[in-house]
Amino acid sequence: MDKKEIVSMLEEISSLLDLKGEDKFKISAYSRAARSISQSTDDVVSLIREGEAKKIPGVGEALSKKLTEFVETGRLTFLEELRSSLPEGLPQLFNIHGLGPNKVRTLYEQLDVKSIAELEYACKENRLVTLKGFGQKTQDKVLDEIARFKENSEYRLLDVIHETAASIASLLDKLSGVERYEFTGSYRRRREVIHDIDCVIKFKSGERDKLFAALGKLKGVKEVRETQNDLVSLVWENGIPVEFIIVNKAEYPLAVLHSSGSKEFFAHLKEYASTRGYTLGMRELKRGRDKINFDSEEEIFGQIGLQYIPPELREDGDAVVAAAKGNIPELVTEEDIRGIFHVHTNWSDGAEPLDRMVAAASKLGLSYFGLSDHSKSAFYANGLDEKRLKEQGRLVDEMNKGLKDFFVFKGSEVDILADGKLDYSDAVLKTLDFSVGSVHSKLSMKKDEATKRLTAALKNPYMTFLGHMTGRLLLGRSGYELDMDEIIKTAARNRKIIEINANPHRLDIDWRFIKRAKEAGVRFSINPDAHSKEGLADYRYGVSIARKGWLTKEDLLNTMSLEEVKKFLKNAKS
């Protein structure tokens, strides 16, 4: 039993109660408890076992009993009864953007819709338009969203894949018959969303067949899809497809190269190789009839006359063109990051007090961070009014005096209001070291208005970073539309820093956009948008996105030393 199971149990109850139309405050009590437990730094399971569940904020008498039952027996009668009172597929419908509890209930009660498949059928038969509260537009939108859901539901965020890959790695490390292995595919390229995990394995001579059999029996395998030639195709217990490609020593480097790049990239590579008189295949490289041997990917690139191309860049032909000219830059690495911005504490909606965040960041080897709790308009996040902001500033000053190898910059994640103004006056913003301008209320879907709002904010000298901007481009939520070129132009002209939001659940920024902005001369910062100690380390995901955007150390603010950053931020305000 772990924390995650408890959290998902509570979340499930919450959404089932929602479907039943229960009291909304009761519903939110469950989701509040789930959030509280997932953010808790205590050993929640032990706490519950010891009968101390009520010490968890948001857990009272009733929940305490349920949690105890769940932890002790692994089951919860209440949840089981709740489940059996509703059709199994119904909660699925929540995945369709725009459908909430009331609409789903209407669909079930009036049309007997119990699953996404049935919903799609009902739309196609034009049955939604007859329902009260529904109309043509809603039906069209539901159909669109179903299509989007189908397209995206098979993709997972990078951090989820990362976790699964790590557990696979620990199993492979112990498996005899494995000489070497490398995760390849879009995971190695560090895409933000990933469909499956690919892994190339070099087998120990003579142990090929044994290895084939062993892979299908790994702990964590849910299903063996197929085994043929050099491929073992599995489904992992969490539903993620995993493909192992098993090759010999001679094939290994090219198999890794082939499996790591996108199809488009490999086609460009192949074409380039042929102009140099080589035939590049999936498993062998030939010059005329002669097979060429090599021990590493580096040697293959060298052989066909290309500079080494880091995996993150192996998306399209651009990297091949650049490598031919020797123009692949030295990309930023995790070690280059000296500090981070966009950090929350429990003054607004973070989980930890400031001192614990400082200690955790320091432990990660960082030498500064920028504190940015929410501004006053973000009531839902307990945003700071001017008075509390000032008070927090005093706390930071006091703390900085006592710190030897760490520095906290005073800042705010300041809301960009509907008219493009910021949530604090210039006089207040002036007292801060920096600010991250963010839009929280929904941006109007109208492209012109949304762009106008952001460009107005970009012109404010007291907004340092443009945060949260391209919004939910991924995983099925259509973001707001913006005129990106206009944003880039204005950001460059006003010397703004664009934040690379490294929170793996947000991933607000697309590397294609980063590349365009870089070319326009915009500078970036990797900001983790950390709400907990664990969240601080998310800057690592930001590094991989930065690399995909071809960023070097020079393109980032937070590769600067503390003294340089201080100077930079001071100049930025003047």
Added chain:
DNA sequence: GCCGTTTTCGGCCCGACTGTTTTCAGTCG
């Protein structure tokens, strides 16, 4: 279902947006 230096009962984060209405309900962040 939780919680209390206003309260053991009566509140609970709130505003924007969309599409459906003919003055508002539902959903989202």
